Amino acid sequence: MTDQGDNAGRWPVWKVALVLYPLAAGAAAVNLFFLFLILHAVGFDVLTPVQAIVGGIILGVPFTWVAGKWIHGLIQQAEDEA
Numbered sequence: 001m002t003d004q005g006d007n008a009g010r011w012p013v014w015k016v017a018l019v020l021y022p023l024a025a026g027a028a029a030v031n032l033f034f035l036f037l038i039l040h041a042v043g044f045d046v047l048t049p050v051q052a053i054v055g056g057i058i059l060g061v062p063f064t065w066v067a068g069k070w071i072h073g074l075i076q077q078a079e080d081e082a
Helices: 013-042 049-081
Strands: none
Touching: 013 049
């Protein structure tokens, strides 16, 4: 029998981030699209929905990692208090 310590049953950050990726990528795409709609008022071109989705897929990776670390910390905090 192996002793896994206090981390037994806890998901690592990469698993939490993997689950959150579709949400983060979608949110990044929507926010990017609306950002460029607002920036259109000062002379920028508007992004097409496809460009916004591609940007969301790319920006979703670092946003997901940050969100995953944050959620993982909250899970650890909640389990440590229990």
